[in-house]
Amino acid sequence: MSALLQVEQVSKSFLQPHQGLFSRKKNKVINNVSFSLKQGECLGIIGESGSGKSTLGKLILGLEKPDTGKILFNGQDTAKRAWKCSSQRRNISAVFQDYNASVNPYFTAANIIAEPIDIYEKLSSTARKKRIDQLLEQVGLDHSFCQRYAHEMSGGQLQRICIARAIACHPQFILFDEAVSSLDISVQTQILSLLADLQKQLNLTSIFITHDLTTITYLCNRVMFFYQGRIVEQVDDIAELSNVRHDYSKQLLDSILGF
Template structure:
């Protein structure tokens, strides 16, 4: 699908004035305090495009990711899937869970240490009863090849793999159900610099080959620059700047975005 076509079709995901507010009680008198973790975020995610979400720790970007994949209920606003509000029934949540999947920050903690790579990747297919047992095993083999892992990795447990290989397994698991959108929450921050660019380039290739929508979350604006088509800059739960990546990064309009650019020397050689 061409980029022009992906821009005019209905977005796979839309967030409209999304809010997540928490009430806490602090101080000696336990005064009521409202924490606005996400406060009025609106963004669209289309097939074949990556939305980069960048901000410092505590900016609200991980809470936003959790809302997108259904791990956190919003307290206001709308989350739309193909133009319709995300359903609240178990069946609707199951359908949404197949369409939107997540790659977590640290594969070492996200992968079951007792399961083989084959079983880790096949597990989502088992949960959703996707195809026959033979079909699932065949898809596991295909996914291993797709993410650049040898067939021999199928019988390895996570402790027998390198950090980069574990993250490739996590990516393969996220692709198991043929999702439309992948949410990647700091997927390279736990990796050595030497393999970080390899994993980023793999995600770029997969997005293009599979026509995926992607939400890529990072505190490093230079990493976001490398992978994103559009960028959302967050601080204090709010969007302070958003738009096409080239525009936001070439001509930032806020001091906050400029400070992120100054504070993050590139670890990737980009052109």
């Protein structure tokens, strides 16, 4: 099976702040990263804050452009203007950590969910309402949420709305960037259970970026340890997670009580 997503020798640097006008240095955040993802896989990318994992996510989504290397989705370079304007763009979606910043506060839940539908499908009013109700049901919410605004929902409810929006146009790939880390522990468990169910129902291909290894063991079948902008270790079978060799990987495992 060919790869749905290919990351090939990607590097990314940013100018360091607070430097002299002619002496600003670059900080390499992503350093020669390569990996691939096949249809139906869920890859967990774990690393501490500042490791570069979220920057990698932005590169994959096409929100940032790599300095070197390339990212291919279905064989097309996501950094190219032609890809950004193509119908392939609808096949990539995302759910972010900050659910409040991810939505328009003046939109109702129905309009938040329908954003990609209105862009890519332009359904009739009746079909649009039906799709929104179906999506609400898929994420465990009822029709009464349609007219609610972000400030009228809990964090867990709003993140469910963001998940509904992410799956609205049946994307081939979804990137979850710390999607549960800002939620209460009990709500995290509920959202993880929802995502596990959706993976089975929709055969989702996804990347789950997190600093929490427990989250990865719940959802992912592969794990990539990210440290200082590099992949330091990959585990291609989650059942082999306890056999990691790199010191950083071992440190993360040891941080989980009873692992």
